[in-house]
Amino acid sequence: MDAPPIITLTAVFKQFGRFAALRGVNAEFAAGGLFAILGDNGAGKTTLLRVLAGLAQPTRGSVSILGTAELRSVRHELGYMAHPSLLYDEMSGAENLRYFGRLYGISNSTDAGMTAVGLDPTLTRPVAQYSQGMRQRLSLARALLNDPKVLLLDEPFSNVDARSAREMVALLAQMRSAGKTIFVVTHQASLLEGTADEFVWMEAGQITNRNRQLRAVETR
């Protein structure tokens, strides 16, 4: 891809006490790409995503998104889906989306948001009664509410059945075609084969390999 970088990481370190979760990450990511972030547990994938989302401040180094290091100013252009659902269990899916939409000044996206991820917007039962797959879909709908330019997804396919996972991948491919830049942290990389533009391998808090082919990354 020749597109200009939408995200630049320069010597990013992140310490938690004595533990270094990120150890000098240097990388550029082109706009409009779908990047699969892979690695073993504890490699720093989730921390990297949290740093990009502005939820964790780098101990050292700098992060630039959409041309600015002031991440607060681009929050409206970020969508973030974490491993936990980030949803209120006691409220229905529509109520959740309506509330989170208000945080972005959006008041009319509930039905469309739920339909886009294959959920029935008329469902009135609380999220606590949703299946894990439905929660993941709703969580994705929440991350998409503000029509973000950059989408950060942490384990979106975990606990989701194979058919739902394939549908989610198809949705991500669609969004990538629409120009969004997507980062997916996953342990199910094979789902993204043929869809991801690049597979990024992390190890011990560093990016150690990047390749368009999954096999080349896995057999590093």
Place this chain on the structure above:
Amino acid sequence: MSKSSAVPSGVTAATLAKDLRLEWRSKDALNSMLFFSLLVVVVFSFSFDPNAEESRQIAGGLVWVAFLFAAVVALNQTWARELRNHVLDAYRVSPAPANSLFMAKALGNFVFVVVLEVLMTPLFIMFYKLRALGPAWQLIPVAALGTWALVVNGTFFAAISLRTRSREIMLPLLLFPVSIPALLAMVNATTAILTGELSAKFWIVLLTTYDVVFTIACLLLFELVLNAE
């Protein structure tokens, strides 16, 4: 979908409405506060048998200490809800201002404690045979200002203790020392009104000043607290 920036007051209203809805469905905070206050009223009324004059002297302290302890129960639950499923992170990644969240939480707690006061005050009057000898209407501003003093600091310190291991203990440890001037003003104002011996105006002014100072301080510092790791 059209993109527009979130209006702070709109975010506050949406968050407040969401909190009230969640509390209406679970009644976690209200039930705990009511149960605790009821215990205080009943236990103290059986432990002492004050006459009407003695009641007027001690009721101010008793009522406000009961409400303070009961409020801590609600304050602890304010943020606990945001920790489940890490929902607070969804707020933090959004462009919504930190202060809108703080105001919504403080207003929500204010509503919960006022509901408690409205429900418990008749019981206090009945059990302690209370009748104000001073201007009883002044109890309304004292209650409003005193409640705000408790909840504004309580909401702030509950957020600070959110990430600590023993937050249920940490909150009173942080909140009570800071609340002493407000508590003193609330108790003295209430006693002055009930006994009718002194004017409560000085204490009401003190409470107002306290509320203004601490509300501004909390608003200025809350973003740091929200984004602390």
